[in-house]
Amino acid sequence: MENLGELIRTLRKKQKLTQQALAEQYGMSRSTISGIENSSISEIGLRKVEAILNGFGYELTAVPRQSTRPTLDSLKKVNFHG
Numbered sequence: 001m002e003n004l005g006e007l008i009r010t011l012r013k014k015q016k017l018t019q020q021a022l023a024e025q026y027g028m029s030r031s032t033i034s035g036i037e038n039s040s041i042s043e044i045g046l047r048k049v050e051a052i053l054n055g056f057g058y059e060l061t062a063v064p065r066q067s068t069r070p071t072l073d074s075l076k077k078v079n080f081h082g
Helices: 002-014 019-025 030-038 046-055 072-077
Strands: none
Touching: 002 030, 002 046, 019 030, 030 046
């Protein structure tokens, strides 16, 4: 959620919007917007975040996480003996 908050802050500032203006646009409090941007809010509904992102022309999507450890299949594809 940290990167998401940073993205929303960046997009808001590019549009020269205050946190209060963004909050009013989506029926939220300024402290909610601040919490999203600073990743300090304990729970935030996905619909709220999705609405904000859609307003900036972005789409909320889920992608598989890259594993930090290789899988057996990925190791089989590596040519260790050149």
